[in-house]
Amino acid sequence: GENVEQHPSTLSVQEGDSAVIKCTYSDSASNYFPWYKQELGKRPQLIIDIRSNVGEKKDQRIAVTLNKTAKHFSLHITETQPEDSAVYFCAASNRDDKIIFGKGTRLHILP
Amino acid sequence: EAGVVQSPRYKIIEKKQPVAFWCNPISGHNTLYWYRQNLGQGPELLIRYENEEAVDDSQLPKDRFSAERLKGVDSTLKIQPAELGDSAVYLCASSFITGPSGNTIYFGEGSWLTVV
Numbered sequence: 333g334e335n336v337e338q339h340p341s342t343l344s345v346q347e348g349d350s351a352v353i354k355c356t357y358s359d360s361a362s363n364y365f366p367w368y369k370q371e372l373g374k375r376p377q378l379i380i381d382i383r384s385n386v387g388e389k390k391d392q393r394i395a396v397t398l399n400k401t402a403k404h405f406s407l408h409i410t411e412t413q414p415e416d417s418a419v420y421f422c423a424a425s426n427r428d429d430k431i432i433f434g435k436g437t438r439l440h441i442l443p
Numbered sequence: 444e445a446g447v448v449q450s451p452r453y454k455i456i457e458k459k460q461p462v463a464f465w466c467n468p469i470s471g472h473n474t475l476y477w478y479r480q481n482l483g484q485g486p487e488l489l490i491r492y493e494n495e496e497a498v499d500d501s502q503l504p505k506d507r508f509s510a511e512r513l514k515g516v517d518s519t520l521k522i523q524p525a526e527l528g529d530s531a532v533y534l535c536a537s538s539f540i541t542g543p544s545g546n547t548i549y550f551g552e553g554s555w556l557t558v559v
Contacts, residue, residue: 375447375551381547429491429538429540430488431548432488433486434485436484
């Protein structure tokens with residue numbers, strides 16, 4: 333079955349700098365890759381997603397890139413702000429809509 | 444629009460006791476998921492329903508866990524008897540399947556279970 337690895341587990345960046353979170357997946361049939369943000373005690377919320385027919389997608393300060401050959405995808409947050417502090421989860425889904433999540437990255441934005 | 448609603452939000456029980464969680468998905472969503480999230484981990488799928496049918500329950504510990512989705516809307520997840528290792532957040536999610544894949548799932552706030 334699908335396995336999603338996520339790195340790093342913890343990331344601290346200075347406010348205003350960029351943050352990058354990387355994920356790899358094992359199932360070459362996976363074709364949908366969402367990213368979720370989870371604040372403490374809150375529900376995971378979708379922030380951006382990408383499908384396998386696209387290499388890059390951007391939404392304001394957030395961008396996601398996908399390399400199907402290498403089976404890895406990354407989340408990029410530019411000009412980080414205090415409200416970006418949260419846990420971020422990558423996920424991969426195949427045709428069966430079984431969404432497998434990574435273990436998460438705890439992002440700290442330092443003042 | 445109302446999101447996915449779960450209850451109770453918090454539950455503390457003694458081991459060997461039963462517990463049940465309830466979920467009301469977003470109106471019109473045909474697919475419902477139950478995930479378990481341990482502290483510091485990502486959500487892990489327990490069971491997925493398409494309408495009333497459980498299409499993926501391979502990760503559900505069937506000796507003590509059960510779930511149902513009567514009439515293809517609300518769902519309940521039950522644990523009986525609970526064990527210490529069942530302490531986790533139980534997340535319900537729903538989506539509207541429109542194509543072969545890539546359908547956004549929306550999570551509820553979760554039911555936080557502590558077994559003592």
